[in-house]
């Protein structure tokens with residue numbers, strides 16, 4: 001019998017897990033967050049005011065059984081055209097903080113929020129025992145890992161022991177990122193995805209007028225959302241599963257209805273397409289299609305895309321396709337040796353600063369986080385087959401090294417990508433966290449949405 005759940009991490013996933021346990025009259029919860037401010041997580045806390053959500057407000061309700069919740073909240077806070085707005089990420093952080101505050105206020109002693117880092121978890125007395133970095137202990141009947149993404153790898157050829165701030169920022173959310181640059185400087189961003197866009201906007205907003213070179217294997221930039229609302233005719237049937245056939249179908253649909261709708265109409269089926277794909281198909285998708293999928297699927301809010309277009313048009317932002325080979329500290333900065341895509345000839349460029357925007361790492365085998373490292377060493381959790389994160393079953397139970405599902409240890413959010421693939425954004429995570437809370441509350445056997 002689960003009476004007490006310890007939730008590790010209070011970003012969107014963990015915070016909503018705690019709130020949904022309360023909503024479903026489930027077990028009491030202890031929500032543990034190492035950062036000073038719970039609820040915001042990596043995405044919605046330290047954002048710059050210019051950073052907008054990349055999903056329209058109509059898709060960002062925290063609750064799948066109340067899809068207009070965030071739109072109503074925005075409207076109540078005076079936002080016009082709330083449904084089609086791409087709200088600032090800081091505003092979304094305020095929304096989540098308010099939800100958590102309300103839940104705490106009405107929870108009595110059923111929800112406790114603790115600040116601290118969980119560094120270990122063992123089985124003890126028919127439950128789990130968590131150790132905190134400050135020496136504290138928490139006992140519970142089950143635990144939920146809601147730890148978010150792992151930090152990115154350093155780029156190939158870069159030794160962080162040799163290069164550190166201000167020459168190299170391995171963490172693209174470092175508050176010192178834009179400081180101390182002059183207008184003649186060139187900044188190299190490794191990566192051309194959404195994190196690169198965040199960093200380019202932050203540099204521009206800080207007054208940086210020098211050149212920004214953004215380098216990735218293919219040099220692909222995220223596409224933009226269309227303006228207005230996002231209405232489309234939904235597909236009735238799940239499309240064919242083989243990646244090759246899917247690409248052909250997607251192209252044909254894009255011709256017929258436009259690429260945005262062709263990508264968006266797959267959304268309700270992506271998790272089941274992934275679940276039914278073989279390991280070989282998943283591997284092929286990750287190797288060949290993922291970069292294309294990512295830039296079409298995870299799009300920019302129009303005002304953000306306008307700013308990036310202006311930076312491209314002025315030449316301030318220059319995307320290039322290639323691979324890094326070596327980074328060397330030189331007198332006035334860093335010298336990069338790299339190879340342009342399609343060329344065998346190494347080239348060099350000198351830059352004042354290198355910023356790592358290669359995106360999150362999910363490979364547990366390379367994780368340095370004490371908690372995850374210990375759980376892997378002890379065989380309580382294992383990497384999924386594609387090394388995208390933590391292996392879980394369809395009910396979000398983690399899977400041990402011997403292949404058995406753990407009834408007392410669950411995982412939520414982007415680290416469960418290996419099982420669900422489409423599980424990095426709010427519209428998907430809110431369903432996952434709601435479903436698990438209902439199961440832990442024994443509420444899953446009564447009617448679904450709209451309790």
Ligand SMILES: Cc1cc2nc3c(=O)[nH]c(=O)nc-3n(C[C@H](O)[C@H](O)[C@H](O)COP(=O)(O)OP(=O)(O)OC[C@H]3O[C@@H](n4cnc5c(N)ncnc54)[C@H](O)[C@@H]3O)c2cc1C
Nearest residue numbers: 009011012013034041042043053054118147148413425426
């Ligand atoms: C910059 C950025 C912008 C995004 N924008 C959008 C968007 O506009 N729309 C959208 O739908 N999705 C967006 N996303 C996707 C995002 O992944 C999800 O929306 C969601 O925020 C993921 O939340 P999470 O709780 O799983 O992870 P996180 O937000 O990373 O939270 C994990 C939390 O766990 C804590 N933690 C980790 N380990 C421990 C430990 N051992 N002990 C205690 N605490 C621990 C961390 O400190 C952190 O606060 C964005 C993501 C990023 C990174």
